Amino acid sequence: MDDKILVTRSSMPPYEEYIEAIKPLWESHWLTNMGRYHRELEEKLREYMGVMELSLMVNGHMALELAIQAFDFPEGAEVITTPFTFVSTTHAIVRNRLQPVFCDVKPDDGTMDENKIEELITERTAAIVPVHVYGNVCNIEAIQEIADKYGLRVIYDAAHAFGVKYKGHGIGSYGDASVFSFHATKVYNTIEGGAVAFSEHRIYEKLYNLKNFGIRGEEIVTEVGANAKMNEFAAIMGLCNLNHIEKAFANRKIKYEYYRNEFSYMQGIRLFDEKKEATRNYAYFPILIEETYGRTRNEIYSFLRENNIYARKYFYPLTSDQVCFKNKYKNAELGNARKLANEVLVIPIYEELEMENAHNIVELIKKAGKKG
Numbered sequence: 332m333d334d335k336i337l338v339t340r341s342s343m344p345p346y347e348e349y350i351e352a353i354k355p356l357w358e359s360h361w362l363t364n365m366g367r368y369h370r371e372l373e374e375k376l377r378e379y380m381g382v383m384e385l386s387l388m389v390n391g392h393m394a395l396e397l398a399i400q401a402f403d404f405p406e407g408a409e410v411i412t413t414p415f416t417f418v419s420t421t422h423a424i425v426r427n428r429l430q431p432v433f434c435d436v437k438p439d440d441g442t443m444d445e446n447k448i449e450e451l452i453t454e455r456t457a458a459i460v461p462v463h464v465y466g467n468v469c470n471i472e473a474i475q476e477i478a479d480k481y482g483l484r485v486i487y488d489a490a491h492a493f494g495v496k497y498k499g500h501g502i503g504s505y506g507d508a509s510v511f512s513f514h515a516t517k518v519y520n521t522i523e524g525g526a527v528a529f530s531e532h533r534i535y536e537k538l539y540n541l542k543n544f545g546i547r548g549e550e551i552v553t554e555v556g557a558n559a560k561m562n563e564f565a566a567i568m569g570l571c572n573l574n575h576i577e578k579a580f581a582n583r584k585i586k587y588e589y590y591r592n593e594f595s596y597m598q599g600i601r602l603f604d605e606k607k608e609a610t611r612n613y614a615y616f617p618i619l620i621e622e623t624y625g626r627t628r629n630e631i632y633s634f635l636r637e638n639n640i641y642a643r644k645y646f647y648p649l650t651s652d653q654v655c656f657k658n659k660y661k662n663a664e665l666g667n668a669r670k671l672a673n674e675v676l677v678i679p680i681y682e683e684l685e686m687e688n689a690h691n692i693v694e695l696i697k698k699a700g701k702k703g
């Protein structure tokens with residue numbers, strides 16, 4: 332293979348469709364500030380995602396940061412979260428002047444270990460921020476039960492879980508809020524973008540203030556807000572990509588199932604468990620390269636690179652091990668998370684990935700295992 336195969340490639344609507352869709356902007360000159368397309372996308376996504384309320388944001392990170400801010404936790408309060416995630420999750424907590432408390436994850440799906448949450452709760456704990464990592468759904472019932480028992484908020488980082496349903500309901504309808512990313516590299520994109528889903532209407536007003544400088548009228552500012560609005564070009568990209576979302580899932584599914592069949596029986600390679608009550612969006616394909624494979628994850632990673640396949644070590648290192656966070660916060664035992672971080676490799680999967688390339692990737696990994 333001559334061309335680089337990256338871990339993902341953005342889905343895009345047909346060129347003419349997008350060009351046609353943005354034409355009205357040259358008449359209205361209304362490019363942002365909760366315009367017509369912002370409102371239309373908010374409404375369509377609310378319906379598609381099966382959630383009560385939705386607030387669009389400029390990106391997933393600001394969605395997460397503002398979702399946390401919307402609940403007005405006292406400064407320095409503790410937030411139980413997972414280190415096995417993209418660094419944005421931890422940044423969003425710390426940038427809100429809250430203390431992350433890292434909880435270990437489960438080896439079978441990489442989500443927060445619900446049996447290790449309670450021992451981390453103190454009188455300063457205010458919230459739990461779990462991650463539906465790779466679209467693997469957390470143990471929602473157990474987490475909610477703990478939250479109810481101790482009076483904690485639950486804000487899910489659902490950046491990987493767009494389109495996922497759990498027990499017939501949109502994944503964004505669980506917890507106090509769920510945050511989605513529509514970044515170009517995600518399964519559904521608005522170029523850059525994100526959203527917060529929730530049920531309480533009060534939060535809509537709060538997030539509106541936080542994403543638009545707290546402006547409530549020409550001469551009225553009621554709250555100290557940021558600027559995190561989605562612009563109209565992004566909203567139109569979202570509307571166009573939404574037209575093709577089912578095809579995008581179907582195209583990914585073909586590769587996903589092919590990989591799953593191939594890797595299921597490969598000695599030394601382990602896959603995450605899939606919950607029966609949850610649907611999948613085929614956003615990522617993580618494999619776990621265990622000691623018995625004979626080659627380490629790093630060796631496979633390098634071997635693939637030599638062959639122009641750019642797999643990624645999502646998520647290594649743990650966010651708690653990054654220089655900006657290391658040794659700053661309470662050190663819980665993170666054995667499972669650390670092991671996963673050392674074994675995981677996310678291999679390329681995207682809508683337009685050729686089957687031939689998927690096949691080559693599988694063959695290269697097999698070959699690497701036999702090397703030497």
Ligand SMILES: *Cc1c(COP(=O)(O)O)cnc(C)c1O
Nearest residue numbers: 390391392417419490512513514
């Ligand atoms: C992508 C991502 C984010 C941040 O979203 P952006 O849209 O890139 O700002 C947050 N959390 C996780 C787990 C992510 O993968």
